[in-house]
Amino acid sequence: MSDDSKMTGHCLCGAVKITVTGEHKDAGVCHCGMCRRWSGGPAMALDVGQDIEIEGRENVTAYRSSDWAERGFCKTCGSNLYYRIVEADSYVIYAGILDGQDSLTLKSQIFIDEKPAFYDFANQTQNMTGAEVFALYAPPADPN
Template structure:
């Protein structure tokens, strides 16, 4: 289990800022089709728990990308701010907008079965298919 850190972050233009009280040091890559459409590549992100405080709420847009999750973005600059599981309210935040970069470790990949063949990472990571990931959360 990795250490939990307090992390600050912000969007590209600074209109939205946030504090995550329980950010993991573990960076994961999601290769699902939806994340790749949202980011233009894999989503490199950090689980940040349920205690994330945002300022600049009026600049946050939210898109319900599935029945179980939503994605937040800055309406001014377009920065992807979070992927949030509606239940239990878990925030997954793009690693690149966190201020703890030097303390992060890329160690897992999900939806490895949807990863296209035009890229690969050299890091040794734990790799899960979409079905294996959903099984961990008791979903289908």
């Protein structure tokens, strides 16, 4: 595997190290209220699926933020590490923890209808409302 298809990163204190394999260079932004409250601003992240290795898992704490997902952070320094779809064991990692961020491209914004008026990104991106995101990705409702 070439170095171009591998990214590394770590939390602020270095207790948790992340390695991502594969071609994951497309970053997205989430403007939902939960992400903004958790990260202090819009959440910039990459969907890496299961192409992730986490070293120092004993230093990771997860908060179950919905019926289907959890948010992981370093229990030592508090750095936000990931959003994980539990059932699929699929990870979205926060771009700020990665080394070599210049190789990333901002491609999409979700929950654009919840974005506060005080900021805008100049990039031309695919934009989705919260309803569009849930229609595409939310688990089907239990018919019982």
